[in-house]
Amino acid sequence: MKHMKSEDKLLVRALRGETLSRPPFWFMRQAGRCLPEFREIRAKAGGFLDLCYNPELATEVTLQPIRRFGMDAAILFADILLIPDGLGQPLDYIAGEGPVLEPIRNQAELSRLSMDGLHDKAGPVYETVARLKSELPENVTLIGFAGAPWTVAAYMVEGRGSRDHANVKEWAYGDPDGFGRLMDLLVVATVEYLSKQVDAGAEVVQLFDTWASALSEPAFQRWCLEPVQKIVEELRKRYPDLPIIGFPKGAGAGYANFAKTAGVDGVSLDWTVPLDWARDQVQPLVTVQGNLDPRLLVVGGKAMEAEARRILETLGQGPFIFNLGHGIVPETPPEHVARLSEILRG
Amino acid sequence: MKHMKSEDKLLVRALRGETLSRPPFWFMRQAGRCLPEFREIRAKAGGFLDLCYNPELATEVTLQPIRRFGMDAAILFADILLIPDGLGQPLDYIAGEGPVLEPIRNQAELSRLSMDGLHDKAGPVYETVARLKSELPENVTLIGFAGAPWTVAAYMVEGRGSRDHANVKEWAYGDPDGFGRLMDLLVVATVEYLSKQVDAGAEVVQLFDTWASALSEPAFQRWCLEPVQKIVEELRKRYPDLPIIGFPKGAGAGYANFAKTAGVDGVSLDWTVPLDWARDQVQPLVTVQGNLDPRLLVVGGKAMEAEARRILETLGQGPFIFNLGHGIVPETPPEHVARLSEILRG
Numbered sequence: 169m170k171h172m173k174s175e176d177k178l179l180v181r182a183l184r185g186e187t188l189s190r191p192p193f194w195f196m197r198q199a200g201r202c203l204p205e206f207r208e209i210r211a212k213a214g215g216f217l218d219l220c221y222n223p224e225l226a227t228e229v230t231l232q233p234i235r236r237f238g239m240d241a242a243i244l245f246a247d248i249l250l251i252p253d254g255l256g257q258p259l260d261y262i263a264g265e266g267p268v269l270e271p272i273r274n275q276a277e278l279s280r281l282s283m284d285g286l287h288d289k290a291g292p293v294y295e296t297v298a299r300l301k302s303e304l305p306e307n308v309t310l311i312g313f314a315g316a317p318w319t320v321a322a323y324m325v326e327g328r329g330s331r332d333h334a335n336v337k338e339w340a341y342g343d344p345d346g347f348g349r350l351m352d353l354l355v356v357a358t359v360e361y362l363s364k365q366v367d368a369g370a371e372v373v374q375l376f377d378t379w380a381s382a383l384s385e386p387a388f389q390r391w392c393l394e395p396v397q398k399i400v401e402e403l404r405k406r407y408p409d410l411p412i413i414g415f416p417k418g419a420g421a422g423y424a425n426f427a428k429t430a431g432v433d434g435v436s437l438d439w440t441v442p443l444d445w446a447r448d449q450v451q452p453l454v455t456v457q458g459n460l461d462p463r464l465l466v467v468g469g470k471a472m473e474a475e476a477r478r479i480l481e482t483l484g485q486g487p488f489i490f491n492l493g494h495g496i497v498p499e500t501p502p503e504h505v506a507r508l509s510e511i512l513r514g
Numbered sequence: 515m516k517h518m519k520s521e522d523k524l525l526v527r528a529l530r531g532e533t534l535s536r537p538p539f540w541f542m543r544q545a546g547r548c549l550p551e552f553r554e555i556r557a558k559a560g561g562f563l564d565l566c567y568n569p570e571l572a573t574e575v576t577l578q579p580i581r582r583f584g585m586d587a588a589i590l591f592a593d594i595l596l597i598p599d600g601l602g603q604p605l606d607y608i609a610g611e612g613p614v615l616e617p618i619r620n621q622a623e624l625s626r627l628s629m630d631g632l633h634d635k636a637g638p639v640y641e642t643v644a645r646l647k648s649e650l651p652e653n654v655t656l657i658g659f660a661g662a663p664w665t666v667a668a669y670m671v672e673g674r675g676s677r678d679h680a681n682v683k684e685w686a687y688g689d690p691d692g693f694g695r696l697m698d699l700l701v702v703a704t705v706e707y708l709s710k711q712v713d714a715g716a717e718v719v720q721l722f723d724t725w726a727s728a729l730s731e732p733a734f735q736r737w738c739l740e741p742v743q744k745i746v747e748e749l750r751k752r753y754p755d756l757p758i759i760g761f762p763k764g765a766g767a768g769y770a771n772f773a774k775t776a777g778v779d780g781v782s783l784d785w786t787v788p789l790d791w792a793r794d795q796v797q798p799l800v801t802v803q804g805n806l807d808p809r810l811l812v813v814g815g816k817a818m819e820a821e822a823r824r825i826l827e828t829l830g831q832g833p834f835i836f837n838l839g840h841g842i843v844p845e846t847p848p849e850h851v852a853r854l855s856e857i858l859r860g
Binding site: 331332333334337338341342344381383384385386387388418419420421422423424425439440441442443445446449459460461463464466467469471475478493497499 | 677678679680683684687688690727729730731732733734764765766767768769770771785786787788789791792795805806807809810812813815817821824839843845
């Protein structure tokens with residue numbers, strides 16, 4: 169039973185372009201703060217990074233939602249900022265504030281980063297992937313992931329979450345060659361990091377570009393689309409059959425061009441994307457994934473169910489993976505996730 | 515010279531659908547913190563609300579950027595939260611934090627609001643419009659404005675700026691009838707408030723829906739698009755020739771449907787909107803306005819100039835108003851605004 173081939177699993181079939189009568193589903197950030205059993209392990213682990221780098225506990229929290237809700241895919245429990253951490257940029261998580269890094273805003277600060285320690289630092293993450301591969305139910309697809317370079321750079325330059333991304337945008341707009349060196353490093357690091365995940369057993373990878381909406385069109389092209397193209401191209405050389413999902417959150421009408429040119433197999437849609445438009449302009453090009461507003465999962469009831477069914481009806485006629493439009497929020501009642509999963513399992 | 519007709523001014527001609535060889539321009543939030551002469555008046559006025567409600571000073575800060583940069587339009591200096599203030603919801607501005615209101619989250623709290631005091635409270639704003647009308651250079655169009663109901667409701671329910679708009683979305687998604695009563699009140703209040711601005715001399719009005727991107731598609735339709743439709747419909751009955759601009763920031767691919775169905779003459783595009791797409795899908799329906807990333811105005815130089823020229827070339831072939839994709843940020847060097855204005859005056 170452990171030997172069901174990747175290509176026979178629902179998620180991979182959808183990403184190969186198959187229209188399935190029962191589309192696969194998973195939820196972004198499905199391992200996380202909405203589950204009491206997660207909070208218990210989190211408390212046991214110490215800090216958030218300690219949990220990311222603890223293969224036993226990271227495996228456990230990845231498996232928890234699969235046991236409860238029976239999704240078709242599990243996504244590795246990790247964080248998009250493990251790459252900067254692995255490159256040598258000091259990283260901390262502060263309660264109530266989120267990630268805090270020592271900002272990198274010039275060539276001197278950039279020159280302190282190095283690929284040398286990446287795999288050592290990320291070793292426990294690769295081990296988590298290997299453990300998951302052997303412990304997951306045989307029909308569940310294992311997804312590896314990384315942040316896309318633009319979003320990772322945004323955190324690296326700002327030093328924390330930001331509303332306006334003033335520093336990173338001023339660097340990217342004002343000194344594109346200098347900023348490009350940081351981005352080049354991130355492209356290389358991301359390829360290496362994802363390759364190790366694939367070597368360890370990840371069957372699909374997703375690139376999260378949470379801050380894609382910060383950039384105007386030519387900058388989106390250069391700093392969101394092109395780095396993803398490069399990563400996809402290099403991964404394809406190494407793993408010709410690896411399905412890859414891109415998530416340029418907030419790309420708006422730019423989703424169509426992203427789907428056309430990024431080279432990915434699937435595109436994850438945020439909850440603002442109109443469904444008819446996605447069906448007509450994006451789904452003919454790639455498999456689409458999405459896009460329930462996570463806030464509807466908090467609200468639950470008829471509002472959630474009606475929207476879930478509308479999404480299924482509109483996008484389910486083509487290659488489609490049901491998901492949220494962004495991550496589950498901590499205050500989501502687990503019983504709403506259970507109800508949605510029940511609807512999606514059909 | 516004071517009697518140049520509205521319909522002969524560049525901004526109104528563009529909004530009537532004319533393609534102009536030198537498109538008109540103005541900048542969102544052009545009166546504001548990037549100018550030292552503004553900061554001087556602001557300090558003199560006392561609090562931010564004191565400035566909004568002081569016709570002499572509000573007129574002065576509206577005129578300041580016109581004197582410096584020669585834009586084709588002046589926008590009334592005011593704030594989108596003057597409507598809640600006029601409806602009786604206590605409002606304060608706290609330095610470093612922005613607006614703070616006593617949140618309204620249920621029918622009992624909603625029932626405390628009333629239209630009765632709106633015009634008394636907003637009287638000084640209407641007086642500012644009247645003063646501006648007589649003091650503006652004759653070729654400059656006077657723009658009045660209000661927040662669109664969804665965005666105003668978001669502040670009223672959250673009580674302050676919010677990243678996730680959890681409370682207002684949970685109310686809107688979970689109890690649409692109850693939330694609809696707040697929205698109905700805001701539609702009526704907005705029509706009355708804008709009508710008084712038009713009576714006082716506003717030649718164009720703009721509706722700002724800053725948080726349009728918070729909502730998923732059916733909710734965008736109901737809480738962003740429909741209220742704007744109702745406001746436009748009522749204003750058209752009263753002022754058949756009034757040009758109206760809508761700004762559903764972050765509407766993404768939803769901009770096309772908004773342009774098609776909102777009933778507005780112009781649509782303001784945020785900086786993420788791809789220009790070719792806007793030219794092909796939006797500009798055939800309405801005049802487009804936008805969309806330079808305000809951060810490029812901070813950076814200045816070649817990056818700013820190249821993008822400004824790209825916008826002019828792509829959108830200048832049809833009915834078009836040059837603007838930013840959102841408001842000027844405080845740290846913008848005024849000399850960059852001067853340089854951009856010089857380019858735009860041709």
